[in-house]
Amino acid sequence: MLIYILKRLVYVTPVAIGVSIVCFLLVHITPGDPLSAILPSDATLELQEQMRAAYGFDKPLPVQYALWFWKVIHGDLGTSLATGRPVASEVGRAVSNTFILSTTATLIGFTFGTFFGFVAGYFRDSWLDKLASGISVLGVSVPHYWLGMVLVIIFSAQLGWLPPTGAGPDGSGGWRPDLEHLRYIILPAITMSVIPMGVISRTVRALVGDILNQEFVQALRAKGLGEYGVFKHVVTNAAPTALAIMGLQLGYLLGGSILIETVFSWPGTGFLLNAAIFQRDLPLLQGTILVLAMFFVALNLIVDVVQTALDPRIQRG
Amino acid sequence: MSAAPLVDVKGLTVDFAGSAKPVRAVSGVDLTLAKGEVLALLGESGSGKTVTMRALMRLLPKSARIGGQVRVAGRDVLALAPDELAAMRGPVVSMVFQEPGIALDPVYRLGDQIAEAVMRHEGASRSQGRARALELFERVRIPSAARRLDNYPHEMSGGMRQRAMIALALSCHPKVLLADEPTTALDATVQIQILLLLRELQRELGLAVMFVTHDIGVAVEVADRIAVMYAGRIVETGSCARVVQAPQHPYTQGLLASRAGHVFAKGERLGTIPGSPPDLANPPPGCAFAPRCKVAEAICTKDLPREYQAEPGHVARCVRLAPAPATVAA
Numbered sequence: 001m002l003i004y005i006l007k008r009l010v011y012v013t014p015v016a017i018g019v020s021i022v023c024f025l026l027v028h029i030t031p032g033d034p035l036s037a038i039l040p041s042d043a044t045l046e047l048q049e050q051m052r053a054a055y056g057f058d059k060p061l062p063v064q065y066a067l068w069f070w071k072v073i074h075g076d077l078g079t080s081l082a083t084g085r086p087v088a089s090e091v092g093r094a095v096s097n098t099f100i101l102s103t104t105a106t107l108i109g110f111t112f113g114t115f116f117g118f119v120a121g122y123f124r125d126s127w128l129d130k131l132a133s134g135i136s137v138l139g140v141s142v143p144h145y146w147l148g149m150v151l152v153i154i155f156s157a158q159l160g161w162l163p164p165t166g167a168g169p170d171g172s173g174g175w176r177p178d179l180e181h182l183r184y185i186i187l188p189a190i191t192m193s194v195i196p197m198g199v200i201s202r203t204v205r206a207l208v209g210d211i212l213n214q215e216f217v218q219a220l221r222a223k224g225l226g227e228y229g230v231f232k233h234v235v236t237n238a239a240p241t242a243l244a245i246m247g248l249q250l251g252y253l254l255g256g257s258i259l260i261e262t263v264f265s266w267p268g269t270g271f272l273l274n275a276a277i278f279q280r281d282l283p284l285l286q287g288t289i290l291v292l293a294m295f296f297v298a299l300n301l302i303v304d305v306v307q308t309a310l311d312p313r314i315q316r317g
Numbered sequence: 318m319s320a321a322p323l324v325d326v327k328g329l330t331v332d333f334a335g336s337a338k339p340v341r342a343v344s345g346v347d348l349t350l351a352k353g354e355v356l357a358l359l360g361e362s363g364s365g366k367t368v369t370m371r372a373l374m375r376l377l378p379k380s381a382r383i384g385g386q387v388r389v390a391g392r393d394v395l396a397l398a399p400d401e402l403a404a405m406r407g408p409v410v411s412m413v414f415q416e417p418g419i420a421l422d423p424v425y426r427l428g429d430q431i432a433e434a435v436m437r438h439e440g441a442s443r444s445q446g447r448a449r450a451l452e453l454f455e456r457v458r459i460p461s462a463a464r465r466l467d468n469y470p471h472e473m474s475g476g477m478r479q480r481a482m483i484a485l486a487l488s489c490h491p492k493v494l495l496a497d498e499p500t501t502a503l504d505a506t507v508q509i510q511i512l513l514l515l516r517e518l519q520r521e522l523g524l525a526v527m528f529v530t531h532d533i534g535v536a537v538e539v540a541d542r543i544a545v546m547y548a549g550r551i552v553e554t555g556s557c558a559r560v561v562q563a564p565q566h567p568y569t570q571g572l573l574a575s576r577a578g579h580v581f582a583k584g585e586r587l588g589t590i591p592g593s594p595p596d597l598a599n600p601p602p603g604c605a606f607a608p609r610c611k612v613a614e615a616i617c618t619k620d621l622p623r624e625y626q627a628e629p630g631h632v633a634r635c636v637r638l639a640p641a642p643a644t645v646a647a
Contacts, residue, residue, distance in 0.1 A: 214419060215414060215419040215420045216419060216420050216421055216422045216423070218376055218414075218420070219412070219414055219420040219422075219485075220422065221403075221406065222376055222406055222407075222414075223406060223407050223433075223434040223437070223486075223488070223489075224403045224405070224406040224408070224434065224437055224489070225433070226399070226400065226403045229433070233422050236422075236424050236425065240424075310424075311424060312423075312426075312469040312471075313424070313469070313471055
C-alpha cells in the first residue's frame with residue numbers, strides 16, 4: 001500500500017507541473033495590463049517601466065515562469081498588487097475559510113445524498129423513489145446563487161433567524177468553531193450542500209439499484225441473510241464509488257464556489273478570486289488558481305488511494 | 318421412498334406479473350425428492366426449471382406469484398414468515414449458483430462470506446465461522462485452503478470459485494442442496510471435477526440434491542432420477558436409466574436424438590426438434606409440445622394430457638401412453 005501511494009505521488013508530479021504552467025499561462029494570456037489597475041492613469045512611462053521591472057513583467061514569459069515556479073516551490077506566491085500583502089497568507093486564510101465551508105457542505109450533502117439515494121434505490125419506482133429523485137434533480141438544477149438569495153430572504157430578511165452574510169460577527173475575518181460563528185455558516189453551507197447532495201443521491205440510487213439486481217444479492221438471501229444483512233453488503237459494495245464521488249464533489253466545491261461565496265460575502269477562495277479578477281491582481285489570481293488546482297490534484301490522489309484501500313478489485317501495483 | 322419425501326411439491330405455479338400479460342413460467346409442477354436422492358431437472362432455456370427450483374426457497378423477484386404447495390423438510394414454504402424463511406435458507410435448503418463469479422460478493426473475503434452464514438444461523442463467533450470455512454475449503458479440496466480463505470472471488474479461477482460456492486452452500490449442513498446449472502459456466506475438464514465432487518459430497522453427507530441442467534450428459538452423470546421440463550411443466554419423470562434408454566415423451570426422444578454424444582458417421586446430420594418453445598404469455602391449449610411434435614394427434618391440441626404410467630416410477634404426459642380405450646365390438 002505504501003509503495004502504491006509513493007507511486008501515485010510520482011505520477012502526480014508531472015500533472016502538478018503541467019497545472020502550474022497552465023495556471024501561469026492562463027493569467028498571462030488574459031488581455032489588459034495588470035499594472036494599469038494600481039498605477040494612476042497619469043503615471044509617467046518611466047514609472048510604468050520601473051514598476052514593470054519591479055514585478056518582473058518585463059522579462060520573457062519562460063523566464064517569468066521559471067522565477068515564479070522557483071519561488072512557488074519555496075512557498076512564496078508573490079505579493080498582491082492590490083493590498084501589498086503576501087499572496088500566500090491571503091490565499092491561506094481564504095483557503096481555510098473555503099475549506100470549512102465546502103467540507104461542511106459536502107458532509108451535509110453526502111449525508112442527505114446517500115440517504116435519499118439508498119431510499120430511492122431500495123424502493124425503486126415507488127413514490128418514495130420519485131420523491132427522493134425529485135429532490136435530487138431539483139438540487140442539481142436549481143441555480144445555487146438564486147437558492148442562496150431565497151434562503152437569505154426567508155431566514156435573514158423575513159424571519160431574522162440567521163445572519164445574511166459574512167463568516168462571523170467581526171466582519172470579514174476568518175471562521176472559528178464557536179456557536180456565534182456557527183450561525184454564519186448555516187445558510188451558505190446548506191445552499192452549497194444542495195449540489196453534492198443531488199449528484200451523490202443520483203449516483204447512489206443508480207449504484208444501489210444496480211447492486212440489488214446482481215446475482216450475489218440473491219445468493220446472500222439464499223444463505224439466509226435478512227434485509228439488514230443484505231444491506232451491509234450493499235453498503236460495502238457501494239462505498240468505494242460513493243466516497244469517490246464525494247471526494248470529487250469536495251474538489252469541485254473547493255474551487256467552484258465563486259457565486260455562493262459572493263452571495264454570502266464568505267471570505268473564501270471564490271470571493272478572493274472574484275476580487276482578484278476585478279482588480280487585475282495577477283499574482284493573487286495566479287496564486288489562488290494554483291492553490292485550488294493543487295487541491296484538486298491532491299484530492300484526486302486521496303480519492304484514488306482511499307478507493308484502492310476499500311475496493312479489493314483494484315490492483316495495488 | 319417409504320418415508321415422507323424431504324421435498325414435496327404439488328401443483329406449483331409461478332406467474333410473473335409482466336408489463337402486458339402475466340407470464341406463467343411454471344404451470345402445475347408436481348415433484349418429490351427423498352432423502353439422499355439426486356433429481357435432475359432437465360430442460361431447455363425458459364422451460365421453467367430454474368424458476369421451479371428457486372420457488373423451493375422462494376428466491377424469486379417480487380413480481381413473481383407462487384401458487385400450489387411446497388413442502389420442504391416438513392415446512393410449508395409458501396406460508397413461512399420472512400424471518401422463518403431466512404432461518405430455513407442455509408440450514409435446510411441451500412443453493413449452488415450457476416455462475417460463482419457473480420454469485421459471490423466481490424468485495425468480501427471468501428472465508429468471511431462462509432463465516433457470515435455460520436454466524437447467522439448458529440450464533441457462532443467469527444473465528445468459529447472461519448474455522449468452519451477452513452474445514453469446508455479442505456473438504457471441497459481447494460489447495461492451500463488456509464491461504465485461500467483470505468482471497469476475494471476475483472482472485473480465484475472459475476473452478477476454484479465454484480468449489481468455494483459449494484463450500485458456502487454446505488456451510489450450515491443443509492438437508493437439501495439445490496444446484497442451478499453449477500457446471501455450465503465452467504470449461505469441460507473442470508465440469509467433470511465439479512460433478513464428481515458434488516456426487517461424492519452428496520453420498521458422504523446423504524444430501525438430497527436437485528440439479529437443474531440442460532445437459533443430458535450431466536444429468537446422467539449425477540442423477541438417480543430425471544424430470545424433463547417443457548414450457549413450465551414436467552413432461553416425463555423416471556429413473557435416470559429408464560428415461561435415457563426408453564424415453565416415452567416425444568420431447569425427451571427429441572432431446573436424446575439431438576445429442577452429439579454418440580459417434581456418428583461423417584456427413585450424418587444431428588437430430589433436431591423443429592420449431593421453438595411456445596410463448597408462455599400465450600400458451601397453446603392442450604399439450605404445449607404438440608405444435609412441434611411429429612406424432613401429434615388431433616386431441617393433443619385440445620386437452621392437456623395427464624400423466625400416464627409407462628412402467629412403475631416412469632411417467633410421461635403424452636396421450637400416446639393412454640391405455641387403448643376398450644372399444645365395444647359392434
